[in-house]
Amino acid sequence: MKKQLSIFFASLAVIFLSACGQGDVLRVDDVVINLSPVDGNPSSGYMTIHGGPDDVSLVSVIADDVMRMEMHETVEKDGMAQMQSLKEVPVPAGEKVKFEPGGKHLMIWGVGGGSIHRGSLRMIFIFSNDDRIQVDGVIKQIGGAKPEKADADADASDTAEDSTS
Numbered sequence: 001m002k003k004q005l006s007i008f009f010a011s012l013a014v015i016f017l018s019a020c021g022q023g024d025v026l027r028v029d030d031v032v033i034n035l036s037p038v039d040g041n042p043s044s045g046y047m048t049i050h051g052g053p054d055d056v057s058l059v060s061v062i063a064d065d066v067m068r069m070e071m072h073e074t075v076e077k078d079g080m081a082q083m084q085s086l087k088e089v090p091v092p093a094g095e096k097v098k099f100e101p102g103g104k105h106l107m108i109w110g111v112g113g114g115s116i117h118r119g120s121l122r123m124i125f126i127f128s129n130d131d132r133i134q135v136d137g138v139i140k141q142i143g144g145a146k147p148e149k150a151d152a153d154a155d156a157s158d159t160a161e162d163s164t165s
């Protein structure tokens, strides 16, 4: 009887250990879209991806309320910053992958007025293992600068309300 019990506990320990190794959950957070202050220019998107139990790749990011969205990376070539589009972004198991200014980023054209008004954009991140993660990205309006409109008209009122961000 005693021997059976210790076998029972031994196998229980194994179960706990393996559960421990799978503690990493593939997820996306801190999704922020910096809305371009200039109409027609692309906005940029940033986020943090947390790798799950397996190596995967981010293969696409989509949203109903945009015209176009691409994954880009800013790289330096001969002292000049250049952007190249990325077909997929590896997300190793248990590791963090950041999209941030000066590095990988989302380039977003034509963010819909409804989303801008709500201040959030519903996005779906699609991974190579068929995981689809829906996240509402926070839309931030860049305070102040509206270079093209500044002297064209006097709509400074709608830039003023977001100048704190």
Ligand SMILES: [Cu+2]
Residues within 6 Å of the ligand: 072, 073, 083, 105, 106, 107
């Ligand atoms: Cu870009």
